Amino acid sequence: MNAEKEAPIGVFDSGVGGLTVAREIMRNLPSEKIVYFGDTARVPYGSKSQNTIIRYSRQIIRFLQTENVKAIVAACNTASAFALEEVQKEFDIPILGVITPGVKTAAKATKNSKVGVIGTEGTIGTGIHRQYLQAIDPDIQVFGKPCPLFVPLVEEGWLKDPITIEIARRYLQELCQEGIDTLILGCTHYPLLRSTLSELLGESVTLVNPAYETALELKRLLEKLDLINPGQKEEEFPYRFYVSDLAEKFKAFANSILPYDVEMTKCVDIEEY
Numbered sequence: 272m273n274a275e276k277e278a279p280i281g282v283f284d285s286g287v288g289g290l291t292v293a294r295e296i297m298r299n300l301p302s303e304k305i306v307y308f309g310d311t312a313r314v315p316y317g318s319k320s321q322n323t324i325i326r327y328s329r330q331i332i333r334f335l336q337t338e339n340v341k342a343i344v345a346a347c348n349t350a351s352a353f354a355l356e357e358v359q360k361e362f363d364i365p366i367l368g369v370i371t372p373g374v375k376t377a378a379k380a381t382k383n384s385k386v387g388v389i390g391t392e393g394t395i396g397t398g399i400h401r402q403y404l405q406a407i408d409p410d411i412q413v414f415g416k417p418c419p420l421f422v423p424l425v426e427e428g429w430l431k432d433p434i435t436i437e438i439a440r441r442y443l444q445e446l447c448q449e450g451i452d453t454l455i456l457g458c459t460h461y462p463l464l465r466s467t468l469s470e471l472l473g474e475s476v477t478l479v480n481p482a483y484e485t486a487l488e489l490k491r492l493l494e495k496l497d498l499i500n501p502g503q504k505e506e507e508f509p510y511r512f513y514v515s516d517l518a519e520k521f522k523a524f525a526n527s528i529l530p531y532d533v534e535m536t537k538c539v540d541i542e543e544y
């Protein structure tokens with residue numbers, strides 16, 4: 272029985288961005304082990320088609336199953352938007368995405384029923400946040416804005432650069448004009464821009480970080496399924512990292528944002544799965 276509880280959580284993303292979700296899981300579920308997969312060979316997902324993202328997600332889930340994970344978090348917003356419903360039907364393992372946790376929090380947070388969502392072109396194009404928010408409350412108006420330049424800016428480390436601030440100003444202009452009071456940071460990288468965005472938007476706009484909300488949702492799910500790891504991590508590498516390309520580059524980024532020294536990062540040929 273304990274073997275299942277002691278099994279790791281699988282977390283996957285198109286690349287490094289999902290580390291913002293892994294980081295929240297580390298903080299909020301410190302006794303859990305994690306196997307992270309970043310699809311660095313095939314990133315970005317945000318500009319690819321739904322069929323491609325479903326195929327990629329299937330392969331990654333098959334790989335994570337070989338690591339005997341007890342549950343999987345699709346940390347990528349684009350994969351959650353495009354593929355979650357499909358893979359949840361296909362695989363016999365609990366799979367959580369990052370869209371629903373952010374949506375639930377945003378629906379509670381908004382006072383004027385005007386919610387903004389920023390994300391990749393793929394995520395915003397699905398309209399999934401509108402669909403889910405209006406399923407909770409049909410009166411909520413949802414304003415989506417793709418912000419594709421944020422991903423490379425974050426990976427460049429230009430979190431507070433004047434160029435990033437100017438690009439953010441342009442992207443957020445329409446949402447501000449619509450009078451949103453809540454903004455969902457609907458892409459893995461955007462929580463790293465949180466303070467830049469909140470300085471631009473001011474205190475009247477609540478920022479929702481799906482990475483944090485997903486960690487809390489995962490905790491509730493593990494409690495419900497009686498799958499919380501009761502013991503301390505004993506393994507030498509409680510957090511294991513796999514990528515499909517450029518392991519060293521991944522490791523450098525991971526070490527810059529995680530409260531943990533990433534030692535083990537391995538390359539996997541994901542097309543084999």
Ligand code: DGL
Nearest residue numbers: 285315316317348349459
């Ligand atoms: N991880 C992706 C997301 O959250 C952003 C990067 C990409 O386009 O692959 O949507």
